[in-house]
C-alpha cells in the first residue's frame with residue numbers, strides 16, 4: 001500500500017499499523033509511505049531486505065523482526081538513516097549494529113505504560129479469581145448450582161504484591177494493585193523508584209486518616225525477598241543477558257506454593273520448561289502469561305495446564321495505545337530524516 005507516491009523521502013512500515021495519524025504526519029513532511037501488506041505474520045530478514053530495496057530513508061519495524069547487521073547494513077546501502085521499533089522493548093534490535101551503520105534507533109515508551117500495567121493487573125485478578133477456568137466450566141454446561149467450594153480463589157486485599165522491575169510499567173502496575181486492591185507492596189529494582197514510594201506512603205497515610213488499615217511497602221534488598229514474601233509477583237524487567245531465565249527451577253522453588261506469577265515483559269525472562277514442571281507439581285501455583293519464550297509457540301504442556309492463563313502478547317493492545325505507538329514510531333523516523341530530535345532514542 002502506497003501513500004503520497006511523489007513524496008521526497010521513502011519510509012517503509014513493515015506492517016499496517018492502527019490509525020491514520022502516523023501516515024498523515026509522514027505525508028505532511030513530504031514522505032512517500034509504503035506499508036507492507038503481506039499476509040505472513042513474521043517477516044524474515046530477506047523479506048525486509050526486499051522491502052528496503054535500493055532507496056529507503058527510514059523504516060518502522062516490529063518486535064517480531066530481527067534488526068541486526070544484515071538489516072541495518074541494507075538500510076544504510078539504500079541511503080537510510082532512521083529506524084523505529086513500534087514497541088518499547090527493543091531486544092530484537094542490535095543497537096550497536098545500528099550505530100555502526102549510522103542508523104538512528106527509536107522506540108515507543110510512555111503511551112503503553114498504563115495499558116500494559118492494566119493487562120498485568122487483569123492477569124493477576126483473573127488468576128486470583130480463576131476467571132478463565134470458571135468461564136470454561138460455564139460454557140461446558142457444567143454449572144448445576146451454587147456450591148460453597150466452587151472456584152474458590154484468593155482475596156487480594158491485604159496480600160502482598162511483588163514487583164520485579166519497577167520502571168514505568170512496573171510502577172504503574174504497583175500503583176494499580178496497591179490503590180485498587182489495597183495490597184501491600186514489595187518491589188525489587190536496581191534503581192529506587194522514589195515516585196512509587198511517595199505514592200504508596202501518601203496512600204497509606206490516606207487510609208490511616210480514614211480509619212482503614214494502611215498498606216505497607218518495602219524496597220527489597222534482593223529479588224529473593226520478593227520471591228519469598230509476595231503472594232502475587234509481576235515481572236517487568238527489560239530482557240538482556242542478566243534477566244534471561246531470571247525465573248527458573250531454582251527461583252520458582254523459592255516462591256510460595258500458592259503464589260501467582262504474571263509476565264507481561266518478555267518470554268525468555270522465564271525458563272518456560274521449568275515453569276511447566278513447576279505448574280504440574282504445584283497445582284495451587286498460578287501463572288498469567290502474555291509473552292512466551294519462543295513466540296508464537298508455547299513450550300509443550302503449557303497449554304494443558306489449568307493453572308495457567310495464556311494470552312497472545314496483547315499487553316499494549318488498546319486502540320489509543322496502539323495508535324500512539326504508531327505515531328511515536330513515525331515521529332522517531334521523521335526526526336532523524338528531517339533533522340529534529342528523534343522522539344525516543346534508547347541510546348540517550
Ligand code: DGY
Nearest residue numbers: 086087088089112316
Ligand atoms: C512492547 O512495546 O515492547 C510490547 O511488548 C508490545 O507493546
